[in-house]
Amino acid sequence: MLIFMPHYFKLKTVERIKIMKNHYSIGIDFGTLSGRSVLVDLVSKKEVAVEVFEYPHGVMESTLPSGKKLLNDFALQHPQDYLDVLVNTITKLLKHNKVSADDIEGVGIDFTACSMLPVDEDGRPLCFRPEYENDPHAYVKLWKHHAAQKQADRINALAKEMDCKWLARYGGRISSEWFFPKILEILEEAPYIYDHTYRFIEAGDWVVWMMTGVETHNSCMAGYKAMWHKKDGYPDSSFFRRLDPRMENIIGDKVSMNVLPMGAKAGGINENGFSLTGLKIGTPVAVSNVDAHVAMPAAGITEPNKMLMIMGTSTCHMVLGTEENTVPGMCGVVEDGIIKGFYGYEAGQSCVGDHFDWFVRNCVPQSYADEAAAMGISLHKYLRQRAVLQRPGQSGLLALDWWNGNRSVLVDADLSGVILGMTLATKPYEIYRALIEATAFGTRMIIDTFEENGVKIEELFAAGGIADKDEMMMQIYADVTNRNIMLSASPQAPALGSAIFGAVCGGYYSSMDEAAKALGRVKDTMYTPIPENVRIYEKLYKEYRILHDYFGRGENDVLKRLKAVKSI
Amino acid sequence: MLIFMPHYFKLKTVERIKIMKNHYSIGIDFGTLSGRSVLVDLVSKKEVAVEVFEYPHGVMESTLPSGKKLLNDFALQHPQDYLDVLVNTITKLLKHNKVSADDIEGVGIDFTACSMLPVDEDGRPLCFRPEYENDPHAYVKLWKHHAAQKQADRINALAKEMDCKWLARYGGRISSEWFFPKILEILEEAPYIYDHTYRFIEAGDWVVWMMTGVETHNSCMAGYKAMWHKKDGYPDSSFFRRLDPRMENIIGDKVSMNVLPMGAKAGGINENGFSLTGLKIGTPVAVSNVDAHVAMPAAGITEPNKMLMIMGTSTCHMVLGTEENTVPGMCGVVEDGIIKGFYGYEAGQSCVGDHFDWFVRNCVPQSYADEAAAMGISLHKYLRQRAVLQRPGQSGLLALDWWNGNRSVLVDADLSGVILGMTLATKPYEIYRALIEATAFGTRMIIDTFEENGVKIEELFAAGGIADKDEMMMQIYADVTNRNIMLSASPQAPALGSAIFGAVCGGYYSSMDEAAKALGRVKDTMYTPIPENVRIYEKLYKEYRILHDYFGRGENDVLKRLKAVKSI
Secondary structure, three states: OHHHOHHHHHOOHHHHHHHHOOOEEEEEEEOOOEEEEEEEEOOOOEEEEEEEEEOOOOOEOOEOOOOOEOOOOOOEEOOHHHHHHHHHHHHHHHHHOOOOHHHEEEEEEEEOOOOEEEEOOOOOEHHHOHHHOOOHHHOEEOOOOOOOHHHHHHHHHHHHHOOOOHHHHOOOOOOOOOHHHHHHHHHHHOHHHHHHOOEEEEHHHHHHHHHHOOOOEEHHHHHHHOOOEOOOEOOOHHHHHHHOHHHOOHHHHOEOOOEEOOOOEEEEOOHHHHHHHOOOOOOEEEOOEEOOOOHHHHOOOOOOOEEEEEEOOOEEEEEEEOOOOOOOOOOEEEEOOOOOOOEEEEEEEOOOHHHHHHHHHHOOEHHHHHHHHHHOOOHHHHHHHHHOOOOOOOOOOEEEOOEOEEOOOOOEOOOOEEEEEEOOOOOHHHHHHHHHHHHHHHHHHHHHHHHHOOOOOOEEEEEOHHHHHOHHHHHHHHHHHOOOEEEEOOOOHHHHHHHHHHHHHOOOOOOHHHHHHHHOOEEEEEEOOOHHHHHHHHHHHHHHHHHHHHHHOOOOOHHHHHHHHHOO | OHHHOHHHHHOOHHHHHHHHOOOEEEEEEEOOOEEEEEEEEOOOOEEEEEEEEEOOOOOEOOEOOOOOEOOOOOOEEOOHHHHHHHHHHHHHHHHHOOOOHHHEEEEEEEEOOOOEEEEOOOOOEHHHOHHHOOOHHHOEEOOOOOOOHHHHHHHHHHHHHOOOHHHHHHOOOOOOOOHHHHHHHHHHHOHHHHHHOOEEEEHHHHHHHHHHOOOOEEHHHHHHHOOOEOOOEOOOHHHHHHHOHHHOOHHHHOEOOOEEOOOOEEEEOOHHHHHHHOOOOOOEEEOOEEOOOOHHHHOOOOOOOEEEEEEOOOEEEEEEEOOOOOOOOOOEEEEOOOOOOOEEEEEEEOOOHHHHHHHHHHOOEHHHHHHHHHHOOOHHHHHHHHHOOOOOOOOOOEEEOOEOEEOOOOOEOOOOEEEEEEOOOOOHHHHHHHHHHHHHHHHHHHHHHHHHOOOOOOEEEEEOHHHHHOHHHHHHHHHHHOOOEEEEOOOOHHHHHHHHHHHHHOOOOOOHHHHHHHHOOEEEEEEOOOHHHHHHHHHHHHHHHHHHHHHHOOOOOHHHHHHHHHOO
């Protein structure tokens, strides 16, 4: 009934055609414990449905499937699980929602990173071969695999020694979680695996390869995890030669140089992709993406100076810039790394949700547990119910949020937690609140450091479990940062972000900007700073900064000395 | 059978006479919740028996006996309870042990201090009078009555302004717990009580008065709590006039000038004393004493350079010196204040046992409580069982023990607790141990400060609940201080100390030295430093000192500023 659709005739022909037919995009988000696919209706601009599949092997931290024991700090995954995600979610999405594969405009994929694996010429993971199925180094080394610290230390030392200019782009230090430390670990611990590897590849790029037959290295993972730079490329062969002569020609030989920007099309669904997903041959598939970074367009962010915080066990901060600045202690700046045409900046706090979990597990007395049980609520909720009644500063407590070291802006894993102001009247819920405030001060420090180094932060956006659930914490963040905080609206922000990239690579939208404006969403509710709280937190933040610099910048290295005494 | 007593004939006649008859002394210790009397056999040099009587009114912190509500920070006692202690312990001691009152050579008394009360000309407490029985200011203000902080602040400010030289003898600041702040509180809050008071008197001196009819002010309480000095006397009338004109002539008018040294005889048991105790008229009674200080001779200490630590909820440190030095942050130095002929130095830590109790009440998770319950042990014991397995420094934790401010050496109630070095792997028992170590570092700081100011500390002695029970803690103290620690042997050290003073005042011994050598006892066990622990604690103590000075001596007054923000 045209009378009810007056808007329809104002549209351009191409838009009318789009509406006359159904149009969908699919986003696939590979997390730490499960994968999920979301179906997005590009016409109604709504997420229609989501299908989740838990990895049968989960995270392998103590044994391989064969029962073989793993060393400390190992965290592996089984790549078969990723293929099973495709098989068990995409066909269901189409079938349950009566969607024709003809109507899928494109597919996007995001993945945890760096989660990498060695594969052969056919893209077959080495762990699929019987001769390596009992070798830990043949499996996916998950992002939180921490056994390559020694190798990371050597890479950092050498980069400093050779004065490699890329080091500054990573705040002066690369992490053991990244690409080359994990490769160097394989080379040293399992050289036969290294020898038989055709490609070391991010699991996200590998999944794209399996769906399209095309091998790519997405600029986000290449840039943030493999020290790739749009103009300078990877570190050069002289660096790798000094690291280990066997690695001299690793770039090109064993690491793909086919680095594509975010939003680019990797290829179309091939026969193999069809049998995994039921999608039509030729359906466009975008290059892979990092699960955190892909959440930017899902919150509608395609412009500079808007910082997105993904708040979970740890926090990842992202913001776009128009020029390449060196910000001390950031995790990385990558051109085209988040949205094509911009410099994507990333920073991080290594201990956020983990911090509160530690506290609840270790520091909350039985009396609280009893009361929470009587009220039928979790200990976290019980603590928040009491903490929210406190006004800022009322407890007299102040903490440095370094229980897991400091990622940004000090990049120092040897730092540890500090708390001040306890008296015999101090209550557990007050300490809980002080720890939350400490993480907010840590975020404020990151924001200030960006601003002091040429990257303005005008608005804050938040996504992730904490942003969705913890109103007290979000208000504290608004008060401490003295900024409005908008919330990403999708409960599946990374999957939605991937669907946006899918729709762009399929040509349904002409730009990320257009796509993100159409599909990205924030909630109606927004946290705004409360002036009297801002005033008090301003005082406390001043104290935080003094202590941050005193303990973190060499004035008193007691935390490092205490750590040294631990291992006497 | 003389053949079995060869030693007997080697003794001088006077000693033989002593042995031929029974000789006893009685010590009466008035604590915070109960009084106890101990009977000491001067011949066998043994504590024969002890009788305890709990105060029926306990500590009155919320209401008077009438039900009248008390203000915050009040802590009162009922003087009838003290008389009831005499009635309910001394006669029993004599009867149950078949001891004749003829054989009691003397009686000594020790008391908490400053615990003071207003009395009339007959020594009758004003709270005994019907017209005042409903007035809180007519009762005993117990040592931990904290409602006179305002008055203490004014006294400190005026003493500074008038440059009173006595202030230095108290580490630069007097406490709200002491004599004149409490009197000033009465004057300001209940001037009619002040007007009708004949004497403001320490409860210990009042009990002696009730037993002997003689009013005295013992030099220990006068010196440590009432700013009395052997040569200079009390602060002079010009000071009191400026404090409040009505107080100009308080010394002499309402405060006794009959200050007697420790070990002196106050008088003999009179009719009233006989009816309270059953002791013979004329039995010598020593001047009263402070419960902590009297423990020195009980541990056999009558010489300089031996520090006794009374370790309980808080710790009191005492040492004798041969000259009057000014030690920053000590609680006081009083000539004849502990043992006649010496300068008695006192210092203190305001939060020791209290600290660990706070931790156990507030910071220990249910899982620990469950395990302790399954093992049938207390949480304290459970924590110690795990903490004792740690080597020094293993946890990477370091704390400043200021949960209740810092008494010595900083004399600053506005300081608060600090803890450093927490990680996500930190365990509650590690924090518990760090708090214990923090109090040991606090003691080490006191020892070092004494030594740096001319008072050598060669050996340590410990008494009190913690010294008796907590082997791990005592070993940590030995390691941190790098000194041997001997333990007072008597489970009733203060009462034994009082019995020693009783025996001296009765003339059974010619000197405190002789009496303490005869009756004072330490245990056979001694804690000695373990060299490898000393080495590590030396490192940690160096860190403690840096932080102590940084947070405590004005380099970063964040703790005071946090306290100020609390009460915005």
